[in-house]
Amino acid sequence: MDMANKAECIARELHKRMAGMNCGEKLPSESQLVREFGIAKMTAAHVLNLLVQQHLAERIPGRGTFVAKQRHQTISVIGGCASFFDVLNSLVMKRFPDVSLQRSADPNAELIRAVTNMPFAYETMFAPLPDEMIFRLKSEGRFFPFAFDIHAQDGLIYGIPAFFSPVVVAWNRNLMRRIEPHFEPRMLTQESFPVLCRKAREQGWNGFGDIYSRLLITTAILAAAMLRNDDTVVNRALELVLPWFQYRVPHENFTSGQTLFEFLPRNRLQYYMGQGIDFELAPFPSFFNQKVLPFISESLCVGRQAQNKEKFFKICEYTLSPEFQQAMCNIYQGLSVDRTITVSLMEIRSYRDDFYFTGLNQIRLMNYFFPAAFNRELHLLYDSFQQNSISGEDFRRELEQRYKEIMRKEENTQQLWANMHNLLQE
Structure with missing residues (x-):
């Protein structure tokens, strides 16, 4: 481990100890850190400098380094693009003047930005x-239930989204003209x-993009089949899934102009528009006559290893305030989990141009299912x-087994609710 990383680890350890210390209490000297x-x-000096830079400690020449009297807390945040972090940092600093945020790659960061569909191990x-x-x-009644x-x-609930964004399909107009000249989005x-x-x-082009696209289409197909609750449809869904995985993941993405389709959440549209790609949008296709809409969301969660979590939970709750939700929607062109804000956005043309609100009442959000x-x-x-560790037949069998386990759990849950309803009626 290099000096900088070692110093950061020790500074975090001292920061944890400081939670049980009084303001003005003396911290270990450089010599004591060297021995401990x-x-x-030089590394010991860097440790103390880090605490001073983060406003956690004060150095008094000739006397030593002490716990800061006005405790200013620097909180590390892992994940998230620069724009998300900038909005988060600026608004959090207004709400919590004694706090500043810094982006981090440390897996033990106090706050973690969680994106829907990533395979998180919540419990760890x-x-x-x-x-x-x-x-x-x-009890406030402001939020969509799925939040x-x-x-x-x-x-247990580990996070609630700052905003969400349904997925639409972008299609390359230049390629489509050569494949299907009369193609219409619907x-x-x-x-x-x-x-x-x-x-x-x-x-010689790519049909659609990366692993994210493949997993997205797979879960959409399986979720639609689950709604039909028919073994024939389920088997058909599993047959449809395997071909999506048999083609290599392309090295080129949609911006290269060599990919026909891309699945995009709204917050990525501005980026692609800035790349000079000639594309249009289409609604996400229905499967088995069921409209199951994938979406992404971004949530701020508290790391399990964080100490003194109360302040971090307050920051997470602040991301659900109308002020923060509105700011995120304005920047990302996404939607708020706050009903009032989203309903107001439905009146704005720029939020209606990509099929978000077409048959809104008939749409099932995919995250309900898995x-x-x-x-x-x-x-x-x-x-x-x-990686050829398992065959296509093994892939299908394993997927079928896991999928049907979920279906059985869903059926058991529905039966339980039905029994409870009957008991209440009696």
């Missing part, structure tokens, strides 16, 4: 939100989508299949 941690004197990465916080937020389900597992169906992808591959554990296992299965 077996480090060089995140601290569950306090019950009283969840009760308070639910409390996105990062829920085993009865022609994109369960039947036409794989045909168009195959035609693109025959021309727990985080299923997404993790799907990632692992895909990796094994791509």
Whole structure:
């Protein structure tokens, strides 16, 4: 471990100890740090300098380094693009003057930005939100119910989105003119989508993009089949899934102009528009006559290893305030989990141009169907299949087994609710 990383680790250890110390209490000297941690004197000096730079400690010449009298806390945040972090930092600093945020690659960061569909191990990465916080937020009645389900597992809620963004399909107009000159967005169906992808591959292009796209289409197909609750449809869905994984993941992405389709959340549209790509949008296709809409969301969660979590939970709750939600929607062109803000956005033309609100009442959000554990296992299965560790037949069998386990759990849950309803009626 180099000097900088070693110094950061020791500074974090001292920061944890400072939680039980009084303001003005003296910290270990450089010599004491050298003896305790077996480090060089230069590294020990760097440790104390880090605490001073973070406003956690004050240095008095000739006397030593002391716990800061006005405790200013620097909180590390892992994940998230620069724009998300900038909004988060500026608004949090206004709300919590004694706090500043810094981006970090440390997996033990106090705050973690969680994106939906990533295969998180909630139970080991995140601290569950306090019950009283969840009760308070639910009692406000501001949020769409699914907001409390996105990062829920085993009865615990680990995060609530700052905003969400349904996924639409971007299609390259230049390539489509050569494949299907008369293509219209609403022609994109369960039947036409794989045909168009195959035609693109025959021309030497890519049908659609990376692993994210493959996993997204897979879960959408399986979720739609689950709604039909028919073994024939389920088997058909599993047959549809395997071909999406048999083609290599292209090195080129949509910006190269060599990929026909790309699945995009709204917050990525501005980026692609700035790349000079000639593309249009189409609604996400229905499968088995079911409209299951994938979406991404961004949530701020508390790291399980964080000390003194109360302040961090307050910051997470602040991301659900109308002020923060509105700011995120304005910058990302996404949607708020706050009903009032989203309804107001429905009146703005720029929010209506990509099929978000077409048949809104008929749309099922995909995240209702599959727990985080299923997404993790799907990632692992895909990796094994791509690396030829398992055959296509094994892939399908393993996927079917996990999928039907979820279906059985869903059926049991529905039966339980039905029994409870009957008891109440009696």
